[in-house]
Amino acid sequence: MKIRYLGTAAAEGFPAVFCNCAACKAARKDIGRELRTRSQMLVNEDLLIDFPPESYYHAMRFGVDLSAVRTLLVTHSHTDHFYAQEFVNRGYKFAxxxxxESLDIYGNSEVLSVYEESTRREMRDAVREHIHLHxxxxxxxxxxxxxxIFVLPAHHTPKEEALLYAIRKGKKALLYLNDTGAVSDESMRFLEKNNFCADFVSMDCTFADxxxxxxxxxxxxxxxxxxxDRFLENRLISPNAKYYVTxxxxxxxxxxxxxxxxxxxxGFTAAYDGLEIEI
Ligand SMILES: [Zn+2]
Ligand SMILES: [Zn+2]
Ligand SMILES: [Zn+2]
Structure with missing residues (x-):
């Protein structure tokens, strides 16, 4: 399983879009190395997690064929995770x-509403018919x-059911845990019941130290x-698992x-934009 971090920042980006704090100023001095765009992960060539406003830029910068993505998993509807307007360009004379040809988008009911609102004005029927919402x-x-795909509840916002994803293909499994605080005991039991054992864990690290x-x-x-520690206690992590923060x-x-x-x-690795890992 090939994993690629396309973006590794929180909602405002780094440097932040309107910010002149010391950290953002320092990042602008070496932007080629320090730039962190809004979070997105590509698994192999065909599964994408989240669709931030930089998805187009990610495709250009890292040579990703976005038309090869068959499945898009969306964590929640916040702007840094779901820029749905872009999908009007997926087909007709634009592609x-x-x-x-087809794309399956999975998300909560708020994600589906944002998709409808964002594409209502501009999306052609010829494009719409190949995008399937779940x-x-x-x-x-x-x-x-x-x-x-195993779907877990995030602890993130009272306004919608934000989601976390546990993904398995063949013998490999990964956990994608943005944006969330603590993961519930019920989630641990759900993964245990499904014999889930992660080789790779990606965790929200908004606040760092x-x-x-x-x-x-x-x-x-x-x-x-x-x-x-809780994942280890619950034996949901393989002994050689890799831990990344983003x-x-x-x-x-x-x-x-x-x-x-x-x-x-x-004992973690800090992800950065463009980081590629094979598990
Ligand atoms: Zn976020
Ligand atoms: Zn700043
Ligand atoms: Zn959020």
Whole structure:
């Protein structure tokens, strides 16, 4: 299973879109290395998690054929995770020779509403008919494009059922945990019941080493360590599993050298835009 981080920032990006704090100023001085765009992950060539506004830029920068994506899993409807307007360009005269004519989008009911609102004005019928929407809820399990997907509830916002994903294909399995605070015991039991054992864990690290007090709807290194321990106690992680952290806010000064050192001190790897991993 090939995993690629296309974006690794929180909602505002790093440097943040309208910000002139010291961290953002420092990042702008070495933008080629420090730029973190809004979070997105590509699994193999055909499964995508989230669709931020930079999806077009990600495809150009990293040579990704977005037409080959057959399955899109959306965590929730926040703008940094779902820029649905772009889908009006997926077909008709705007896209020829697409590798996959159809695309399946999985998300909660709010994601589906955002899709309808965002595409209502401009999407042609010829485009719409090849994009299939699937409303999913926590503790669903679905087969999509050859992947077995287990859906978990995020602890993120009272306004919608934000989702986390556990994904399995053949003998390989990964956990994608943006945006969330602690993962519930019920989620642990659900994964256990499905004999899920992760080879790769990607965790929200919005707050990095800021020890707070901060909101419990995201995590930092301290919460990441606690979560790793709970997964290990529940035997949901393989002994050789890899732990990555991502979704950094500009408030946590996620300059590469600093954040890499902080992450590795705790046994994690800090993701960066373009990072590729094979599990
Ligand atoms: Zn986010
Ligand atoms: Zn800033
Ligand atoms: Zn969010």
């Amino acid at each position: 020829e020779g697409m590798a996959s 409303c999913i809820r926590p503790f669903d399990s679905v087969w999509a494009g050859g992947y077995e 800021d020890i707070g007090p901060h909101s419990d709807r995201h995590m930092g290194f301290a919460e990441n360590e606690k979560l790793r 979704h950094f806010s500009h408030n946590s000064t996620p300059l590469r050298e600093r954040i890499d050192a902080e992450a590795s001190r705790r």
